[in-house]
Amino acid sequence: xxxxxxxxxxxxxxxxxxxxxxxxxxxxxxxxxxxxxxxxxxxxxxxxxxxxxxxxxxxxxxxxxxxxxxxxxxxxxxxxxxxxxxxxxxxxxxxxxxxxxxxxxxxxxxxxxxxxxxxxxxxxxxxxxxxxxxxxxxxxxxxxxxxxxxxxxxxxxxxxxxxxxxxxxxxxxxxxxxxxxxxxxxxxxxxxxxxxxxxxxxxxxxxxxxxxxxxxxxxxxxxxxxxxxxxxxxxxxxxxxxxxxxxxxxxxxxxxxxxxxxxxxxxxxxxxxxx
Numbered sequence: 152x153x154x155x156x157x158x159x160x161x162x163x164x165x166x167x168x169x170x171x172x173x174x175x176x177x178x179x180x181x182x183x184x185x186x187x188x189x190x191x192x193x194x195x196x197x198x199x200x201x202x203x204x205x206x207x208x209x210x211x212x213x214x215x216x217x218x219x220x221x222x223x224x225x226x227x228x229x230x231x232x233x234x235x236x237x238x239x240x241x242x243x244x245x246x247x248x249x250x251x252x253x254x255x256x257x258x259x260x261x262x263x264x265x266x267x268x269x270x271x272x273x274x275x276x277x278x279x280x281x282x283x284x285x286x287x288x289x290x291x292x293x294x295x296x297x298x299x300x301x302x303x304x305x306x307x308x309x310x311x312x313x314x315x316x317x318x319x320x321x322x323x324x325x326x327x328x329x330x331x332x333x334x335x336x337x338x339x340x341x342x343x344x345x346x347x348x349x350x351x352x353x354x355x356x357x358x359x360x361x362x363x364x365x366x367x368x369x370x371x372x373x374x375x376x377x378x379x380x381x382x383x384x385x386x387x388x389x390x391x392x393x394x395x396x397x398x399x400x401x402x403x404x405x406x407x408x409x410x411x412x413x414x415x416x417x418x419x420x421x422x423x424x425x426x
């Protein structure tokens with residue numbers, strides 16, 4: 152018998168893949184490189200220096216804006232995770248026609264232009280007499296963040312085997328115990344992934360934040376925009392580099408936590424139900 156020929160991948164795919172990777176990561180590499188620039192220039196690299204990181208560490212305005220953006224991102228993430236997961240459970244388990252209306256409205260919120268939703272949020276706040284602040288930024292970001300969490304969690308929920316939940320009910324677990332001990336641990340990867348996505352998107356969101364932020368400490372994207380209007384310095388590159396490192400570290404920590412959780416989830420669910 153003739154030996155089966157091994158599949159020979161076209162060599163141009165390797166070239167295209169390398170070009171796409173360079174296209175995606177070359178701007179990030181340039182930002183990191185010029186964050187160590189000794190000169191006050193974004194075009195000419197004059198040697199390595201950490202002066203812009205030192206400037207960032209001593210810039211109180213940047214620290215206040217960073218704290219404001221972290222508060223926005225974390226609060227929006229928590230609100231979206233709780234409400235989005237609850238909404239996903241309700242939409243997936245509900246048999247009412249109103250659930251389809253809610254689902255359609257949620258999808259409409261995702262496809263709407265962000266500038267339109269930002270202007271709408273601004274009009275609502277001003278008509279109700281609500282003072283613009285970090286709270287209004289969080290409320291505006293939560294309107295679209297809940298939809299992201301709902302879609303991701305619901306897709307995971309639809310793929311779950313219902314026999315697991317029925318087995319928990321057969322072991323005399325209540326509906327709440329089934330959700331808490333069986334359903335939520337199985338939904339944990341989707342909840343974690345959607346929460347991280349919401350955090351990153353709300354942390355660096357500019358359009359909505361610019362429209363509904365008040366006169367207090369501006370969030371980091373708005374402050375960076377103000378800095379660019381008066382001249383760009385490599386300090387912005389240092390800020391971007393630190394944010395990139397923080398985001399990658401957060402993603403790696405989430406992957407590690409998910410792997411640890413997956414190894415323990417099987418035995419913990421059975422133990423809790425029997426207990």
